[in-house]
Amino acid sequence: MAARTTSRSSRPVAGVAWDEVALAPVVLVHGAEHVLVERAVQRLRSLAREAQPELEVVEVEASTYQAGMLAVETSPSLFAEHRLVLVRGAEALTDALITDVLAYVGTPAADVWLVVEHRGGQRGKKLLDGLRQAGVPVAACEPIKKDSDKASFVSAEFRRGGRRVEAGAVRALVEALGTDLRELASACDQLMADTTGTVTEATVSTYYGGRVEATxxxxxxxxxxxxxxxxxxxxxxxxxxxxxxxxxxxxxxxxxxxxxxxxxxxxxxxxxxxxxxxxxxxxxxxxxxxxxxxxxxxxxxxxxxxxxxxxxxxxxxxxxxxxxxxxxxxxxxxxx
CATH class of the missing domain: 1.20.272.10 (Zinc Finger, Delta Prime; domain 3)
Incomplete structure (x- = not known):
């Protein structure tokens, strides 16, 4: 398990790319690009399961959170199983969650990974500031707006899937579907599932040619x-x-x-x-x-x-x- 970070700093900790954040006792996944939030959470779950195959995953809804729930979910397990506690939707949190999470950060449990998911907005600013000041790693999931960043996202999707993709195919996908990152990600998944070998511009045209030509x-x-x-x-x-x-x-x-x-x-x-x-x-x-x-x-x-x-x-x-x-x-x- 990664070393604990308990020191506090008055300077916020800058976020790192969603696909580069390391697993830590407490991790904040923050940003308004929901696709990247989901990708970051899934990545952290996979890292935790690789470290502990018998991992137990517990999800807590921030909007219905009541005082003391975090203490229950992070208390020592009867069978000494490692857990990943995922706080969903911290952009709609309760005051009790802010209090409990900030108290927990100082002395996190030894067999627990806590992931706090916040999908943007001003609500919960006290929690966000407190986590950053505590030195908690932050997975940055801000909206992707530049075509160059969308192209990098597509290339990375294929790379993670173990597939090669031509530059022309990346360009064609961004041109056809680049206004919606979720649709872009789904297209990458579909192409990897339905084809073999290198994904070419001709392949993209076969699946999405009509979309490209009408844009x-x-x-x-x-x-x-x-x-x-x-x-x-x-x-x-x-x-x-x-x-x-x-x-x-x-x-x-x-x-x-x-x-x-x-x-x-x-x-x-x-x-x-x-x-x-x-x-x-x-x-x-x-x-x-x-x-x-x-x-x-x-x-x-x-x-x-x-x-x-x-x-x-x-x-x-x-x-x-x-x-x-x-x-x-x-x-x-x-x-x-």
Missing amino acids: GFRVADAAVAGERAQAVALLRHALATGVDPVPIVAVLALKLRQLAKVAAMRGRGGVSASELGLAPWQVDRARKDLQRWTPEGLAAAITAVADADAEVKGQGRDPVFAVERAVLRICAASRG
Whole structure:
């Protein structure tokens, strides 16, 4: 069992990645990305079971917790079995739980691992601050927003599953399902369960090709490449299948921001993809796309998307017309 940490510090302990936190007598799993919270808890359970195959797992609901329950669940076992006590939903905790957990942290039981799960929000701040000041390890499970981080998540999912995945397949999955991390994780599980060998871009296309082609990402790629006919066809298909103009405009803006970021780094050595907030494949794609763009053209395209953004959010009468006009202006701004 990991060594006990009982010293207190006035400085909060920074969290570590959810898949890197070590098993300890008390661990806080904290963040608003519920998929990562679940992954972190499952990982800690697996680590505990590896250490103690006869592990007993006890779950305690924070919202219904009553004073003294933690003492009962962490008291010495009749058969000297190790236990993992999981406090679920500490974002909806009772005052009694705060008192009991903070009292327990100073002298944790020798045969117990306590995992406190908190899924974000301000409620329970006293508990969170107390655990951090006590030096408790924190598994950080904050929402994943950058495409580069989503790509890293997908790659890690396949790595944990013992499978190889092509960079193009990772990109295709993020483009198709990247708005929902749970759906992205489920897709990784499905592909690993239903296929063998290396997961390729063609494999992803077989399972999720329709989703990819109907998204704003394909529209944006075609527009930036100056492929007017394809961009308009993809746009109309996306709109016909129920995709709202607002997220399409958002993707167009994202694509152009990526081009602008990479363009600004031209001639500046030593700048990594991570510093730009992009995945390496996104930087490579942007560099290739930029061969078709002048600074003036890029500025005109960004202006077109800004105008469309205002129109689809209420300043225009026809959001569909606004987004189609923006796509045409982007294609025109490209050197084609």
